[in-house]
Amino acid sequence: MRAALAAWLVLSLLGGTEAEETCGDPPAAPSRSIPAPQLSPEERLSPHMPESLRCDACHAIAFQIEEQLRKAEGKVGKKALKESDYIEVLERSCSQDWESYGVLELDGEKRLSGPGLPSQQPLSVLVAGGPWPGRLSKLCHGYVGERGEAQIYGAHRRG
Numbered sequence: 001m002r003a004a005l006a007a008w009l010v011l012s013l014l015g016g017t018e019a020e021e022t023c024g025d026p027p028a029a030p031s032r033s034i035p036a037p038q039l040s041p042e043e044r045l046s047p048h049m050p051e052s053l054r055c056d057a058c059h060a061i062a063f064q065i066e067e068q069l070r071k072a073e074g075k076v077g078k079k080a081l082k083e084s085d086y087i088e089v090l091e092r093s094c095s096q097d098w099e100s101y102g103v104l105e106l107d108g109e110k111r112l113s114g115p116g117l118p119s120q121q122p123l124s125v126l127v128a129g130g131p132w133p134g135r136l137s138k139l140c141h142g143y144v145g146e147r148g149e150a151q152i153y154g155a156h157r158r159g
Contacts, residue, residue, distance in 0.1 A: 063116025102128030
């Protein structure tokens with residue numbers, strides 16, 4: 001492959017525009033049409049995270065909490081944070097804007113996509129913004145309230 005590329009490059013440099021005339025125009029790149037995910041009324045309008053996306057949402061929330069706690073501990077030299085500090089970090093984690101998350105459709109299945117979630121197919125349309133940031137924030141606050149800050153931070157410290 002490199003030899004062919006090198007040969008083409010040499011010929012095009014030596015031949016100038018004549019090489020183009022001899023070989024013709026390069027083939028056009030194939031066009032692709034990738035539709036945006038078709039969202040159901042629940043997925044578009046409900047204030048709650050749809051059941052089918054809760055697993056992805058939980059992974060995204062855990063990733064964001066872990067990242068924020070790790071950064072905060074890095075500032076104090078890997079020591080345990082004071083209770084007031086980890087409570088603040090958890091609050092900040094849940095209150096962030098969550099704008100980098102959205103929904104895409106792969107093989108007919110809708111998936112949440114964003115930092116901390118498995119990489120998805122490069123040729124897909126991500127629907128971000130809209131209800132997704134608010135849903136993630138609400139779910140995050142719910143998890144923290146349900147589990148408790150001390151229990152979440154303890155699990156983080158245990159690894």
